[in-house]
Amino acid sequence: MYANQSLLNVLFGQQQKTTTSQSAGCSGTRDTLTISASGKKKMAKSISGRTHNTSIDSSIDLKSYIVSAKKTNKEIIDNAGTQINAKTGEYMSTGKAFREALTEKYSKLAAEAKTHSNPENYIHSKYFDKSSDYYETNLTDTERRIAYNYEMQMCRTGKINGVNYQDSLFRGIEVDGNSVDTDKIQFERSLVNAKISNIIKQAGVDESAITQDCTFTVDPYSYEITVDGVDEETKLLMQDALNVGDNGKNLYKHIYYCSTQDGCESTQITKESKMKYEAYHQVYSYTGYELDKLEEKNGTYYTESGENILDLVNHAVEDTGKVPKEYKQQMKNWIHDLVSTMSVKGWNNVSDMTLSILYGKSGLKDMNQLITYQYEA
Structure with missing residues (x-):
């Protein structure tokens, strides 16, 4: 991974997504995670003594977890099927991928702790007893507290709780917590796009003929999808194909979810x-x-x-x-x-909460709100 490279871009191996602010008339990348090339050197302490934890850190290949997550997410999208539902695949998030990496780290450390007659005393001394031969010198105070808690959890229960990006394993990695939810939404958008594309192709519609964005409008009570902005024959083909099973209901829920995120200020919902x-x-x-x-x-x-x-x-x-x-x-x-x-x-x-969304070459595009979730064409 390179400096300032979006984790999402790495996970999907696709063109970087954008979150567009319609009010400002501009777009900007929403990086979830970046790794500074000099980060680990900058964070490392030049203190002599035992540095076993950071040696374990160096042995863990974070990139392999990214590759695995990328493969999982791509397989979900490649096998999207023809039933609209943003929740059919479990998104392999940053947290899940790196929790597995932390589990690898602390499994190794806990296994070593259990070779001692009193594992918990050993763990305490390695983090807090400076006179101990096992004392870890190459940790910040924050990293020390995190490592102690994680190693105790792994030793006692065989698992760790949550992901703390201040662990020494993640030195040089920056995570923008505000963008994590956005990444998941954009994954779900990509999944829904793939499903709709499959449905339309299966119906015999040539997507290349959709030269301009058309509009999908979903009734809030029947969940019937109406298509506008295409010729009548294409309109009927698309509507018949889309209005199957729970497609309308699930598309409605997806539009609603993407319209009610912080900062969206959708005018479709009151x-x-x-x-x-x-x-x-x-x-x-x-x-x-x-x-x-x-x-x-x-x-x-x-x-x-x-x-x-x-x-x-x-x-x-x-x-x-x-x-x-x-x-x-x-x-x-x-x-x-x-x-x-x-x-x-x-x-x-009282107005009905009818929801609409654009559809074109780049898939779905939110409308009547300040933030849109889409791939650039």
Whole structure:
């Protein structure tokens, strides 16, 4: 790996992604992790004495973990299939890849500790007893505390908890925590792009004929996908192919997730439209009734037979095994509040949370928000 090289770029072996700020009219790379060529030399201490931990660090090939992660992620995308779902593959993240590297390190150290008559005393002395022959001299105070905790965990339980990038194994590596979630979103975007491309090709649509971005619009209640911006024949082919199974629902969830990240400020989602969406789907999931088809009056909704939908919700929540007993009343209160608020405001007076996204040569591209997640063409 080279200085200032994006870990994500290494993981995927693809052109670097960008996160575009529409308000500023510019784009910038979102590096997750960079390794400075002089980092390890800069961090190393010139202290004589035992330096076993950092010797173990030098024996661990971090690049091999990157290569393995890259292979895993690429295989997931290459085998995307034709069912839209951003969660079908488990993303091999920076944390997962380097947790495996830490596990290798501390497995070796714990194995050595267990050769001593009192492993825990040995571990304590190597990190905190300067008079001990085993005292590790080539560690900062922070690295010392981290190493002690990790080695104790491995010795006691056979595993470590979490990933701390201040461990000496990661000297010279910088991790931008704010970008880690972005990397996962962009992986999921790439996976969804591959699935949509497979669906469209399978339907006999020549993607090269889509010379300009078209628009996918997903209904918030039926989850039906509508395609605009292509000729009528292509439109019908694409819609028929896309509207299969849970494709619409999963595309809707993906758009929503990418629209509600910090800084996105999507104009497609408002507090009221989200409330309307929740009211509809909560009632439908418990009763099978579509709220917009019911009679709206007296702060609630009524079925054709005159039943108050809130009474039906109460019975359904009580009967379901999905909600723990101690939370049933809370669930009922929440749905009551959603339904009553919608009835008072009036169903037709609140905007629907219809979500749209562009699709073109570079795959999906978020719209009506400040941040977009996409590959550059």
